[in-house]
Amino acid sequence: MRASTTSMAGVVAVAGVASLLLAACGSSNSSSTVAASSGSGSAAAASCNGKKIAFVMGAESDPFFQAMKVGATDETAKQGAELIWQGDPKEYSPATQIPVVDQVLAQKPDGLVLIPTDPDALQPEVVKAVAAGVVVANVDTHVTDQSQVLTFITGDNADGGAKAADAIATGIGYKDGTKYKVVVGLTSETATTNVARLEGFKAAVAAKYPGIEIVDVAYSQSKPEVANTNVNNWLTKYPDLNGIFAIDGTNGQGAAAALQAKGLTGKVALVGYDAYPDNVKLIKTGVFTALIAQDPATEARQAVDALCTKLSGADTSGIQKAVVIPNVVLDKNTTDADLTKYTYVA
Amino acid sequence: MATTDVKQPSSPVTQVVAPTSRLKSALANQQLLLLIVWLVMVLGFSLKSPIFFSVDVAGNIFADWGPLVLIALGELIVVISAGIDLSVGANVGFSGVIAAFAMKALTTAGVASTPTLLIGVLVCVVVGSLIGLINALLINYAKLVPFIATLVTLGAASGMSLVLTKGAPIMGGPAGGIMLSVPWIGPFSKPVLVVIVVVAVMWAFLHKARFGRYTYAIGSNAFAARAAGIDVKRHIVKIYMLSGFLAGLAGFFFYLRLGGGAPTSGYGMELDAIAAVVIGGAALAGGVGRVSGTVLGALILTTVTSGLIIVGVDPSWKRVVVAVLIAVAATLQALRKSEGGAS
Amino acid sequence: MTERGDVIYEVRNLCKRYGAVVALDDASMKLHAGEVVGLVGDNGAGKSTLVKCLSGAHQPTSGQILLDGVEREWSSPHDAIQAGVETLYQDSGLAPHLSVSANVFLGREELKPGILGKMGFLAQKSMDTRAHMDLDRVGIAVPASGRSVAQLSGGQRQAVAIGRAVAWASRVIILDEPTNHLGARQAGEVLHVIQRAKEQGLGVIFISHTLPHVLQVTDRVVVLRLGRVVKDAPTSDFDVDSLLGTITGLITD
Structure with a gap:
């Protein structure tokens, strides 16, 4: 489950109107494509060269996802993959997420990391993706039927x-x-x-x-x-x-x-x-x-890693079906480096 | 021709409509009823939990009352003009967030606390008033009904708050901000005392000045107001800008309380404001409402909030209590109308 | 019958089109000081349009409006009111939630002297007193000028509305269906007030469907049909039947 689902759900009603307005000024979906940066990863780790990996979430502007994006950007770059990062900017709801998934699938990604806003409503999207030959992973939240999902990585x-x-x-x-x-x-x-x-x-x-x-x-x-x-x-x-x-x-x-x-x-x-x-x-x-x-960046890194392992045709026996990333306690004894590492980027 | 001749026909008519009902005069005094309701609440909560009857709890209640009564007064003038302002809650959050960004930048740049806070309050009321101006322009020139116009700005303002902050609170303003919202004289903090002054000014302008007269006239009969030569559009601009101004002020109030701006601040608060206004005896159809009623309506709402927490009842019951109060107030309003009287 | 004074208000060749619809077609009429002119016509004959042009609510497409012989252009009702032309619209002239005196002074509030007045504070006591006096002067007795209009009877409200118009009008008063929905006694009172306004030397334009009232109170009748003035003659030329005939077009010159 995601960090502040409810605070986002709380503003869903108003966000609907807002996104209508925002649509006039540009795309209502927050979208970015981060090109692979050849310099950041070692050649050996680049098992995902030229592959496209997509992340689709709800309420993209939440700091939790911004932190996740750091991990995703970092890891896709390391693996030589192209990152598609897309989600409704504010709304955490299947009604806005399903069209975004469709839009992303039209871009023919090789792997899809789906953070479903509803376990049942997003199930058909997973079926659709797998049928199109896309490898699917879940992060943070999951769809009801996990049989077609490569791995599910979440905080606890x-x-x-x-x-x-x-x-x-x-x-x-x-x-x-x-x-x-x-x-x-x-x-x-x-x-x-x-x-x-x-x-x-x-x-x-x-x-x-x-x-x-x-x-x-x-x-x-x-x-x-x-x-x-x-x-x-x-x-x-x-x-x-x-x-x-x-x-x-x-x-x-x-x-x-x-x-x-x-x-x-x-x-x-x-x-x-x-x-x-x-x-x-x-x-x-x-x-x-x-x-x-929570450690959304690590969740993202592990998801990208698992997808790349699968996409490169390497041995997938090391991929666990469900992974729980433990939470981290930050207090006055935590080092500055760790504080920086775990702070969500805003 | 003697005047007495023409007076004759009107006098019998006069007697027919003379207010005779005792019920009516009791109903007419909404303020007295509200005061009694409030005192009964205070008594009830105090009996159940003696700690309720303390300066400390009063301080908590007034800390909540301050921002609520600010936006409720804005809502009141809009409602009297037969409009509605749904954007006040979102305005609170948006103006607070914009001011928080400004104050963070100023503090980072090394500007002292006092000038930073002054600029902060200025930013809040300017941003708030601008949202009010947009409401008025949408109503006057895009010909949107107030409900839709202010729903649009509600969505835009709350959405922009989230976009700009990415959902996180904006802190890092002047260090002493939070300490300003600590009770200063008895249960009253400095911001609350400012609110009391604002209440007095609003009372004077609504009930004693031309601004209020035009507001009631527009809400009572916009056609008559226009025919009497009142520039209705211009007055609509003033009304919504004032409502926005007060929402901005409430945004600053929250900033002081939380030591930062939060995009979700004030979310849904327009409904509390409308509740305070209706409980205070105003009619959504326009032309009716008093500052004293709204002030008491807001006080009752915040007393319920603190009371339920202190007594240890699930605060979700607040919604039920408020619902009952609204139903009673609206019924009284309807009775009063059927009695033939007004305000 | 009172002596007719000079021409006080006049329209010449007034036309008003709403898109393709011609609501008013080359209408001309004159109003003298101390004269009551009845304006009659069937629904859609152009009465309301003419009233709106005369009161400044609408602007004519072409033609002239002259007050005291000077051509005027009203860009809003406010302009006309400023120039001494008061209009009483049917049924909707008052703000029911406001007091009698607030209604009498609506849009013309008296402010307190000095700095308080500059801030927009009202001289309420003075307005209450003056409202009472003004209504009294035009022959309307309202019990308390502090009472809200909603508490008055229909007849009293209409009397207040007319009283306000008469009290403020310095040149012309336009009354659109002032006796509508009134009982015989109340209507009689309204007609009496019109008589008083005329005695004060105001020009009165009286619009009504109630032909006996028109015949009773007016000096002259202007009949509109399909946007044109089809008859302009002294009231004494008509009885109810001939007036009705002229309005419906059964009688033509």
Whole structure:
């Protein structure tokens, strides 16, 4: 599942109108073709010379995908392939994604990395692609029937939730026998990323940190100011609050502002999700105890790698059907190099 | 010819329409009803959770009330003119984002905090007003109905916010921004005090000045307003620009609270603004509405938000509570109309 | 019958086309000070078009409009109002949510003296008092000028609308169906107000389908048919039957 599905889904209604307007000024699809750069990869690794590899996602402008694009651009260049990168700029919906897939297939790519916005709605597109001789991989999200898909590479939200629990425990100096109060700021009751992260978080707390009580959860509906209001009221309601798990970037921004305004930076442990550049900076100042970062660039690299292996006719026995890329915990002990590496580009 | 002769025929007619109903006079005082509703809410939340009755919670409520009442007042004047402005929420996000870019650039260039914030607020209101101007031009010259015109700018502004920010918040402005939104006198932060001044000014201009008179006239009967020599198009421009200006100001308010601009800020807030206006007794058909009602409507909405969190009820119940309030307010409006009275 | 004064308002050879449709074809008429002219005709005869040209709402395709002998061009109703030509449109002259005095002063608000006035603040008390006086002067008694128009009866509203037009008109007043939807007593009141306006030396153009009212209140009748003036004669020349005949074209000269 993708980083901020819900924040994007939240603006789908308005984005529809926006893309109509944008269409007047140019293409409504954000599209770019990155030519292979011969200098960046070694000749030996260039197993994909002259091949075309396409990535199709929803909500292309999301920093998560921008970070993924870095990995995709880098790896296709290394492998000597041409990258087709296409997706609706804002909308995370099958209605806008299916026509984009069709358009991409018309360009006759050799490999397709599909990040489906819906597991069922995009299934026929996979069938169509495979019938046309295109090798398909899934990244981040997957279609329902995986039999025709070469590999599925994703981050692990439940694992991210568990890591957040560890980070909070570290942040509050957890000791057995002491009681701690923690709240969780979510975006919506139904977002699957939110649900998976919260479940992972709860499971880890129950298993490892019985002293931590999750006293409240609330929803921000994708709006940082609502997340901010929630945290402001929690800080009033629980003067002895120990920690906050902000489940995505929006909740992170709202919670960070609330802690700074109330002078509680460092006094209440704040663990956020997703390595948006401005949030990463707040690790240094101690506002965020830790950030759980996904690694979309690595997901993209592995997908390109698997496709190239298959396309070059090499041994494919090393390609796993499902790959889970672990999340990375960024905190004050993380090296600057790693911070830079995992920060999503905006 | 004596005047008394002609007076005679009109006096019996007068008696027929004289307001006699007690119900009517009670209904007419929407402000009093709202005040009672609000006090009952405060009492209820405080009984359930004593910590609710604190300066701290009041501070949280007013921090939410500030930006909401700004855009609700803009919505109010538009609604009184028989229009609607759906773009205010998107305007909040867009103006905040543009100002955030500007303030980030200025801060990076080493400009001090105060001038940076002043330029920021200027950028917010200019961008906000420009969106309002576009609304007015679409209505006046492209002949779009306000609903469609402002739906267009809603989509364009929120879409542009996402395109420009690529979905991420824009921070890196002046360091002291967030601290300005901390309560200063009692529960009131400096921005909230500014909002209170804006409310007073809006009250004066809507209820005591020609600007308001024209606004009500256009909403009540645009044909009559035009026939009376009022430049309706020009006034429509003023109304929507003022609404946009206030949305821009709300965008800056959020910037201060969050220490940055976020593309999703204000998303859907137009519905909260319309709710505050309707709960406050305004009629979407135009010609009716008071600043005091809208101010109380916004206060009730934000009190519900904080109250439900403090008491520990799922905040999603807020939508249900708001829905009930809107239904009651709209019913009162309809009753008042059938009683034959106005505003 | 009052003495006829000088010609106050005049149109010469007025034409108005909407695309291929000729709504007004070479229409000419004169209005004297202290005179009430009835303007009658079937639906589509060109009455509304002529009224709109006279009030500045529309601009004629060709022809002249003269006020006090001087040729004028109205680019908007505002121009005509400024020059002393008031128009009362049927049914839609008032803003129901505004008070009586706000309606009387609509578009001509009196502002507070000094800096407050410069900022657009209204001299409400003074307007309330003056509205009451002005309506009184033209013979309309409205209970309280602070009451909203929506609270008035249909007859009272019409009286306020006419009262406003008469109070502000300095030269000409154009009344488009002012007795529509009114009971006999209320219509009588309206006709009385027209009489008062005439006594003040205003020129009055009275448009109505109710022929007895036309015969009762006017000095002269102008009949329009298919965009042309087909008859312009003293009211005393007509009775209801002959007027109806002229309007429908059954009687021609």
